[in-house]
Amino acid sequence: MQSWNLREISTPGGSRSPVVLRSDEAARAVLISLEPGQALGDHQVKEGALVSVVEGTVRVESGGKAIEGEVGCFFSFDADERRSISTDTGARILMVLSPWPGEGHYRGDRKG
Numbered sequence: 474m475q476s477w478n479l480r481e482i483s484t485p486g487g488s489r490s491p492v493v494l495r496s497d498e499a500a501r502a503v504l505i506s507l508e509p510g511q512a513l514g515d516h517q518v519k520e521g522a523l524v525s526v527v528e529g530t531v532r533v534e535s536g537g538k539a540i541e542g543e544v545g546c547f548f549s550f551d552a553d554e555r556r557s558i559s560t561d562t563g564a565r566i567l568m569v570l571s572p573w574p575g576e577g578h579y580r581g582d583r584k585g
Contacts (some may be wrong), residue, residue, distance in 0.1 A: 479504055479527045479567060487511045500571040507531070507566070512559035519578040520570035522550040529564030533557070 477494055484490055484506035494502040501520075505513070507529075524533070526546045533540050533548055535556040542548065550556055558566065 477504075479565065484565070488513060494567075496573060498573060500569050501573040503568045503570070505566050505568060507558070507560045507564045509561060509563045511563075512557060514559075515555060515557045517553050517555045518570060519552055519576060520573060521552050522554075522556075523569040523571070524548040524550070524558065525567045527565040527567055529560055529562055531564045531566065532559050532561075534559075 475495065482492055482494075482504055484492055484504060487506050487508035488511045490506075492504045494504055496502070504527075507513070524547070526542045526544050528544060530541060530543045531546075533542055533556060535550065535554060540546075540548075
């Protein structure tokens, strides 16, 4: 068994220093701290993504919709779904990407 206290892990520099908690071919779990005013700007990944708000509040935008999320909110995104996650006051999120890495994650990666 492995366990983490997501509120106690050091993440200096906010979004510039995400912490990979676990990574294998099933999934990658990443803790991301967003300092006030920081954002994960408009982006997409090749994996499905699950995002949980651990501390603070965030604004999540995807598919023309925007949702304010607080501690306990949980979001699910399909592979290649564009989104942005921002905060005015600061937040900490847990992002799980699955499978890891998704097909096409690395440029030139050809499966099949």
